[in-house]
Amino acid sequence: MFWKRKPKFQAPQITDQNFNELVGGSKLPVLLDFYADWCGPCKILGPIIDELAEEYQGRALIAKINTETNPRLSQHFAIRSIPTMYIIHNGEVVERYNGLVPKPNLEEILNGYITSEQGEEE
Numbered sequence: 001m002f003w004k005r006k007p008k009f010q011a012p013q014i015t016d017q018n019f020n021e022l023v024g025g026s027k028l029p030v031l032l033d034f035y036a037d038w039c040g041p042c043k044i045l046g047p048i049i050d051e052l053a054e055e056y057q058g059r060a061l062i063a064k065i066n067t068e069t070n071p072r073l074s075q076h077f078a079i080r081s082i083p084t085m086y087i088i089h090n091g092e093v094v095e096r097y098n099g100l101v102p103k104p105n106l107e108e109i110l111n112g113y114i115t116s117e118q119g120e121e122e
Contacts, residue, residue: 011053012063016072023061023088029113030088031062031106034079041100042083048103052110059114089113 014022014032023030033049035042046064053062067074067082077086077093087095087109095109 009054014063014065016070026061029060032086033064034084
């Protein structure tokens with residue numbers, strides 16, 4: 001090709017092993033996307049999560065958790081269907097969403113927590 005393609009940004013993968021380090025210690029609002037490779041709706045949501053992870057870098061932690069390879073986290077969060085997303089704020093689960101959520105809605109949700117974080121710092 002005559003032009004260079006920008007490498008596709010991928011949201012960080014959270015695992016049973018790195019959860020406490022990456023999510024437990026996060027001072028930022030966290031969006032966790034529970035997915036599986038075989039899940040059709042997850043394949044639609046995946047690129048949106050990747051875009052949000054890049055756009056919100058430094059303001060929120062947006063990450064993915066593969067339910068097939070991380071059974072302890074899937075059990076801990078009582079995942080019954082996928083995709084399922086959790087919002088964690090100040091170390092507490094504050095919201096849960098099942099199914100596809102449009103990108104503008106996710107941005108609105110994240111912006112609400114980012115704005116409240118900034119208000120607390122002042």
